[in-house]
Amino acid sequence: MNATQPRVVIVGGGFGGLFATRELAGAPLSVTLIDKRNYHLFRPMLYQVAAGLLSADQIAGPLRSILKGQKNVEVLLDEVSGIDTEKRLVHLKEHVVPYDFLVLATGIQYNYFGHEDWRRTAPGLESLDDADLIRGKILLAFERAEEIAALEQADTEKTRQLLTFVLVGGGTVGVEMASTLAEMSRMALAHDFRHIDPRSAGILLYEAAPRLLPTFPEMLSAKAQHHLESLGVKVYTGTRVSKVDAAGIVANGERVLAGTVLWSAGVLASPAGRWLGAAMDKSGKIIVNSDLSVPGHAEIFAIGDTAHVVARARNLLGMKTKEPMVMPGVAQPAIQEGKYVAGLIRRRVEGQRPPAPFWYLDKGDLAIVGRTYALADLRFLRFTGFSAWIIWAAVHIYFLIGFANRFFVILQWGIAFLTKRRQVRVFPGEENPAKAA
């Protein structure tokens, strides 16, 4: 680290923060990357850890080791508690870090719409811990049902409830989890039990909007729903969940008994906007300028899910959108914004002219709906099924950042695919129920 060089502090090691950091390699700057976790997480495949198809280390790489070769970067494991924009200081738990440029890439959480107590009962899939917790919850439900069926022959209602899994939220994560749960219970676990039939498990997917995957074209939403139903998932669209408790949920006023409830509805940005006192949209994202800087702070940038970005876009064929669009909450905008901001900072330090406003290369959307079934919307082309799944798998494996792990993921994936079995099915016995309680 060179103390005389301008210092860029990047908060958050997700897609936006990591790509911004990498883009600054070799620049005459000292870069400090701060994250409260020691790893970069490939979130698009986190549901596979929750499902026991991959292990945590296969989709997460230590930030420190990813960035080990980039000499102008230091990594700090800490949590930001606030920002002093006047003195240009980032406040950590017990320390302060000065900055000349600040990049906020602090991401989102699921939105429990004011019911924070639901978070414990119905966890969302955000971190590796959540994935472990959710895998534990799912497997434990089968274990409890088996025990009750073995030792209390009479009580079928209780096992019925334990074998009912509710997913709240019909976005990509809800759809992924629903199909994976269907396949776990229909295939991987099918023959492991003596007293229950995992294939009889009920998997219920609730979405308040009129259709699943609302960010996709209607035709693809319909195909996704149809495919989920063919896997045995019951889909309830236009249905609002108004209560979550130990017994299950209340949906459209009706009580649904369930042993496991998982949450993937709504998004809520990190408190970065409040740290700055900046203008935010209704989900708490900072409304940024066209160069992604925070209004009033030319040296502070917000990217990825921390920012509300409206930008022009082109698709892979170079066709422009007529109107500027709001950036969706997926990896691509975060990556492109991270690179853009890094380039901008670099130009400014080197005394070059500022770049043109950010524009988005819209490569399209992919969603996986089953073991070999996906949706692809490349904007100029839409297709579903195995061909879309091939694209999905290729893109996701390519982007897995921990290079050492890529080979193992492909291997383990291939084996799980061929054998229809899960490799990773252990969960902590005593500890998890306590965590979940």
Add this chain to the structure above:
Amino acid sequence: MNATQPRVVIVGGGFGGLFATRELAGAPLSVTLIDKRNYHLFRPMLYQVAAGLLSADQIAGPLRSILKGQKNVEVLLDEVSGIDTEKRLVHLKEHVVPYDFLVLATGIQYNYFGHEDWRRTAPGLESLDDADLIRGKILLAFERAEEIAALEQADTEKTRQLLTFVLVGGGTVGVEMASTLAEMSRMALAHDFRHIDPRSAGILLYEAAPRLLPTFPEMLSAKAQHHLESLGVKVYTGTRVSKVDAAGIVANGERVLAGTVLWSAGVLASPAGRWLGAAMDKSGKIIVNSDLSVPGHAEIFAIGDTAHVVARARNLLGMKTKEPMVMPGVAQPAIQEGKYVAGLIRRRVEGQRPPAPFWYLDKGDLAIVGRTYALADLRFLRFTGFSAWIIWAAVHIYFLIGFANRFFVILQWGIAFLTKRRQVRVFPGEENPAKAA
């Protein structure tokens, strides 16, 4: 399950319980295996999970899936709270399970010698959770030291303390952990940090007995100590640790500042002896008859670390020991006792004559002291170094029970070996410190 057949209840899915269960395959019996965790753990390699060399699922297999093909077995995930020997009932948290035969294979814990509060500060390596916790603690110590070195340039004493790791207990686990910590800090982590040098970490190993590995011949203990010292570990034998707290330890009356303290001293048997009101040795193991039954209960057996077993032994060349020996707390006696008890129950159910008293095939002891250095004591032959390591690796990989995982372990191991790097280095960011606190 056949309700009219005699029911064997086996408590504990470790080596003893699992091999007893498997040995009962095809017998005219209903077998119920109860464990508080859903997995069989290959404990001899658990330290590799703590060190980040393997991931949890590579050394643990779900009991349910290991036993899926054995039709006379059901697996229950629950914790035993007591035993009613009169009514022949095993009490679980909320249920009871009747038995005709009962096999107790409930294992051990480390012994904190009455200081249960030390358990949180100085965790022992017993379960997958412990391995995750310990990996998190170790990596977090390096992270904290890096942050302090980056942001409080003056304070070298604090980083010194954070980079001091104390291991209490010089048995096989303590020796394994010491050598692995030495290699982590000297190799895997050596170049990941900007402000600290992980190679300067202090690794201190304390043993109250006059030498390391007290169950091995003196000559091998001396070689182990010599090899550890060559790796940079400081070994203190004949040194009793009298206090553990947030600042470190007190050893032979002297304060030693350390950021991380790990425990592997002493053993304490599970409460199985108290459930029965049976006669126990000083570490709480049930003193059993020569057929491993519990005195006064011909239908109850204790095996592995639950039992104090004195038996005659033969080595691999068939040479008998002069005197009966007390079974050591390793995998082999547990496995052989499990098989013996299963055979005895089988004979009794089939109306055959009882077998001869249990005798032990003493294959010897192995201990790993470094990445390519081990000790082997085959009783008729003793050797150390790379040749012993080859034996160690072969035996351990062979015995890994989750067959699907074996290939991955070899592969990942091979890669880690060649690259001198750890694959598995992520740890939960916020949650672990809280757990450890």
